Amino acid sequence: MLATYLTRRLAQLGVVLLLVSVVVFAIMHALPGDPVQLMLSGAESGSVTPERQEQLREEMGLNDPLPVQYGRFLRGAVTGDLGTSVRLRQPVLDLILDRLGPTLALSLGGILFAVLIGVTTGVLAALRQGSWIDGLSRVLAYVGVSLPLFWLGLLLILVFSFQLSWFPPAGSEGVRSLVLPSLSLGLVSAGVIARLTRASLREVLVEDYIRTARAKGLPRRFVYLRHALRNALLPVVTMLGLQFGAMLAGAVVTETVFSRPGLGRLVVSAILWKDYPLVQGIVLCMAAMYVLVNLLVDLLAAWLDPRVRNEAPA
Amino acid sequence: MAAASILVLVGCAPDAAPGGDDATDHLVIAWPASREPASLDGHIEPYQTAWLIDYMIADPLLIIGPDGGFHPALATGWSSNAVADQWTFTLRSDVVFQDGTPFDAEAVRYNVERILDPATRSGEMAAHVGPVEHVEIVDDTTVTLHYDAPWVTVLDAFRRVPIWSPVAAERWGIEAFDRHLVGAGPFLLEEWVPNDRVTVRRWDGYGGWNSIADEPGPARVERVTIRFIGEEAVLGNVVRTGNAHVAMNLPTTYIDDYRGAEGFSLVTGYQAGTGLQMVMNTRRPPFSDLRVRQALLHGTDQHAINDLLYDGNYLTSDGPLNTVHRCYWEGSADHYPHDPETARRLLEAAGYTDRDGDGIREAHGVTGVEDGTPLRVRWTILDREEMGEAVQAQWRPLGIDLVIEIVPGPVQLERVNARDFDLIYERQRSPDPLLMDMLWNSAHDVVGGWAWTGFVDAELDGIVSQLRVIADPDARCELAREAQRIIMDNALMLPTLSEPIFYAVSDEVRGFQLASEGQFYFLHNVELVRE
Numbered sequence: 001m002l003a004t005y006l007t008r009r010l011a012q013l014g015v016v017l018l019l020v021s022v023v024v025f026a027i028m029h030a031l032p033g034d035p036v037q038l039m040l041s042g043a044e045s046g047s048v049t050p051e052r053q054e055q056l057r058e059e060m061g062l063n064d065p066l067p068v069q070y071g072r073f074l075r076g077a078v079t080g081d082l083g084t085s086v087r088l089r090q091p092v093l094d095l096i097l098d099r100l101g102p103t104l105a106l107s108l109g110g111i112l113f114a115v116l117i118g119v120t121t122g123v124l125a126a127l128r129q130g131s132w133i134d135g136l137s138r139v140l141a142y143v144g145v146s147l148p149l150f151w152l153g154l155l156l157i158l159v160f161s162f163q164l165s166w167f168p169p170a171g172s173e174g175v176r177s178l179v180l181p182s183l184s185l186g187l188v189s190a191g192v193i194a195r196l197t198r199a200s201l202r203e204v205l206v207e208d209y210i211r212t213a214r215a216k217g218l219p220r221r222f223v224y225l226r227h228a229l230r231n232a233l234l235p236v237v238t239m240l241g242l243q244f245g246a247m248l249a250g251a252v253v254t255e256t257v258f259s260r261p262g263l264g265r266l267v268v269s270a271i272l273w274k275d276y277p278l279v280q281g282i283v284l285c286m287a288a289m290y291v292l293v294n295l296l297v298d299l300l301a302a303w304l305d306p307r308v309r310n311e312a313p314a
Numbered sequence: 315m316a317a318a319s320i321l322v323l324v325g326c327a328p329d330a331a332p333g334g335d336d337a338t339d340h341l342v343i344a345w346p347a348s349r350e351p352a353s354l355d356g357h358i359e360p361y362q363t364a365w366l367i368d369y370m371i372a373d374p375l376l377i378i379g380p381d382g383g384f385h386p387a388l389a390t391g392w393s394s395n396a397v398a399d400q401w402t403f404t405l406r407s408d409v410v411f412q413d414g415t416p417f418d419a420e421a422v423r424y425n426v427e428r429i430l431d432p433a434t435r436s437g438e439m440a441a442h443v444g445p446v447e448h449v450e451i452v453d454d455t456t457v458t459l460h461y462d463a464p465w466v467t468v469l470d471a472f473r474r475v476p477i478w479s480p481v482a483a484e485r486w487g488i489e490a491f492d493r494h495l496v497g498a499g500p501f502l503l504e505e506w507v508p509n510d511r512v513t514v515r516r517w518d519g520y521g522g523w524n525s526i527a528d529e530p531g532p533a534r535v536e537r538v539t540i541r542f543i544g545e546e547a548v549l550g551n552v553v554r555t556g557n558a559h560v561a562m563n564l565p566t567t568y569i570d571d572y573r574g575a576e577g578f579s580l581v582t583g584y585q586a587g588t589g590l591q592m593v594m595n596t597r598r599p600p601f602s603d604l605r606v607r608q609a610l611l612h613g614t615d616q617h618a619i620n621d622l623l624y625d626g627n628y629l630t631s632d633g634p635l636n637t638v639h640r641c642y643w644e645g646s647a648d649h650y651p652h653d654p655e656t657a658r659r660l661l662e663a664a665g666y667t668d669r670d671g672d673g674i675r676e677a678h679g680v681t682g683v684e685d686g687t688p689l690r691v692r693w694t695i696l697d698r699e700e701m702g703e704a705v706q707a708q709w710r711p712l713g714i715d716l717v718i719e720i721v722p723g724p725v726q727l728e729r730v731n732a733r734d735f736d737l738i739y740e741r742q743r744s745p746d747p748l749l750m751d752m753l754w755n756s757a758h759d760v761v762g763g764w765a766w767t768g769f770v771d772a773e774l775d776g777i778v779s780q781l782r783v784i785a786d787p788d789a790r791c792e793l794a795r796e797a798q799r800i801i802m803d804n805a806l807m808l809p810t811l812s813e814p815i816f817y818a819v820s821d822e823v824r825g826f827q828l829a830s831e832g833q834f835y836f837l838h839n840v841e842l843v844r845e
Binding site for chain 2: 056255261
């Protein structure tokens with residue numbers, strides 16, 4: 001049953017990627033601008049002649065009809081060849097693989113902070129309703145939702161890099177360079193996760209089976225962790241899948257503020273330079289990651305809750 | 315709490331110095347991320363910043379020094395024939411590349427042919443090197459370039475060309491060589507992590523062949539890291555907080571933090587070329603009328619804009635070439651003095667009056683414009699909205715409604731291609747006056763060309779065309795000055811300001827030298843001194 005479910009979800013992934021590729025291709029070509037002119041717009045003293053520009057356009061295959069260009073892209077994509085970046089002149093797949101690691105590390109770091117801060121605060125708030133920690137979780141949620149990500153990042157740099165010199169303000173060397181960007185991403189999601197954890201745990205704590213467990217004389221910690229929290233985390237796990245998507249989007253800002261390499265910065269620069277193959281490749285990759293993470297989340301939810309497991313393949 | 319634990323786990327000891335714990339010889343230079351080149355191979359990449367990195371790894375044949383003159387590097391001398399279609403370089407005989415292979419005439423030939431090879435897809439550098447018909451190897455240390463036609467800007471071209479090791483370039487190919495650059499410069503390329511940093515380390519085999527070097531032998535710093543900073547606020551603070559030794563393109567808002575501050579210095583570089591000019595579309599009203607164009611020049615006070623927005627830190631610009639260009643025409647300075655009354659009079663004469671009393675003039679009796687059409691002008695630019703707003707404020711009392719359009723690069727190029735603009739931003743940099751031909755010769759008023767105003771004048775075209783064939787530097791400047799006079803007489807562009815390049819430099823850095831062009835600097839003599 002699980003195999004059927006997985007096959008169906010993976011087939012859906014193929015359809016999603018095909019649709020995404022069509023939409024991205026159409027949008028990129030509808031936008032104004034010529035990649036060759038853009039590529040040479042920084043040329044000193046305007047020294048590149050129109051004839052040479054036309055020659056470059058021809059060499060890059062940009063003069064071919066759009067269906068031909070799309071067909072070429074699709075054929076390549078099926079065989080794992082996403083083409084060559086117009087501006088960076090490297091295989092798109094290599095560029096994506098090169099930047100995927102830093103972006104994944106950043107997103108996972110963000111998820112880690114979001115879970116550590118959000119779940120911890122949410123659990124404490126649920127267990128101590130009306131206490132200062134409950135108030136803190138509410139403030140955290142407001143702050144996380146309302147603070148612009150770039151501003152939060154700058155604030156962290158100002159305090160932890162410039163004032164305390166604990167972490168580097170820029171770069172991607174070593175684990176220390178990952179802490180502040182991950183923290184800034186994680187804080188944004190932590191508030192949402194804290195409130196969700198709190199609400200979910202409050203609901204679970206009044207269930208009959210929790211009362212039964214307590215009546216059996218089980219230790220309070222065991223009841224909370226083994227029985228209550230496991231069930232309360234179901235919506236949180238689903239939310240994490242959505243938050244991962246938000247973090248991929250947030251990586252664009254975070255990577256810029258913290259001067260880190262990654263897919264976010266790569267795609268922004270590719271869009272600005274109208275680097276068609278690169279934009280298409282990155283968007284496909286991000287869409288695939290988003291779908292796969294959500295699939296993973298669904299599987300995790302099924303593992304946590306047998307009811308979901310039994311319903312899923314239907 | 316959990317976060318705090320992780321902070322402790324990963325260790326939070328402050329950095330000892332910008333380059334890490336043992337950083338006495340590790341120079342860190344911060345650049346804005348927007349200046350990171352797409353390729354480090356200057357044969358391919360059209361951006362100057364690639365050449366700047368290449369300067370560390372590969373000496374060119376010659377350089378432009380701090381005095382603005384050409385000086386030897388891998389070539390000891392050069393000459394041309396009378397018509398400038400044959401150029402001969404005499405090369406050093408004691409140079410080897412970083413991979414141990416010899417530098418000789420054959421290497422120069424290889425580099426020229428690599429740039430001109432269509433497979434290299436060199437846009438700009440091929441255009442600079444020009445139509446080389448063939449490269450003649452006279453002997454190991456003498457090479458002659460034979461051109462199809464006179465090519466008077468050869469020296470300016472070859473001061474940019476990094477000379478790469480032919481063996482290394484062949485080994486890695488066009489696509490991969492930019493991560494494995496091998497030249498005969500003072501530093502070896504250690505790594506390039508795109509969107510993050512470039513690191514080079516000292517090459518102990520370097521002989522100090524570039525005449526900028528104070529003494530023969532290797533560079534003094536062990537390692538140099540260029541770090542690409544994505545956020546302006548971070549770039550503005552990295553030197554002050556000890557995270558870098560030098561910050562290039564320091565944002566103007568941070569200038570006061572470094573000027574006169576203990577432990578730092580502010581270095582200002584000026585780059586010859588145009589200012590941040592707004593060219594006018596003369597194909598259609600209102601700028602098809604010379605009087606309107608002249609009115610705008612009279613109605614703009616560049617000094618006030620500079621003082622208001624940049625505390626006077628920019629250079630004001632008053633003509634097609636900026637004031638630091640050696641071919642600048644001084645007549646530009648008082649050609650259109652700030653005179654709002656004259657501006658109003660010219661607008662009235664051109665048929666633009668405010669009859670409905672709303673403060674904005676309307677066209678009355680203007681050819682090609684419906685009566686009553688407000689005098690509304692579009693200001694199309696990539697950024698610097700504040701400059702547009704300052705001009706807007708100056709023009710409003712004149713009865714001109716300035717509409718500011720901040721557009722991304724692709725949109726700007728679309729507007730240019732469609733010639734759909736009133737005033738549009740155009741800026742070019744070069745110490746050679748040839749750029750006057752590219753920007754103002756109506757022959758280049760084609761899609762992909764750089765002459766955008768639509769102004770056609772046989773005299774102007776003839777003068778700037780001469781810049782392609784006349785080699786004498788003084789004569790070239792005279793031509794450029796004459797061209798500037800015609801452009802100003804016809805008010806084809808609105809000069810605004812010239813942007814200097816500001817560097818914040820830690821006092822630990824000694825021997826940091828700017829070339830005559832503000833963007834280029836040399837690290838051959840740099841050393842770090844920890845007080």
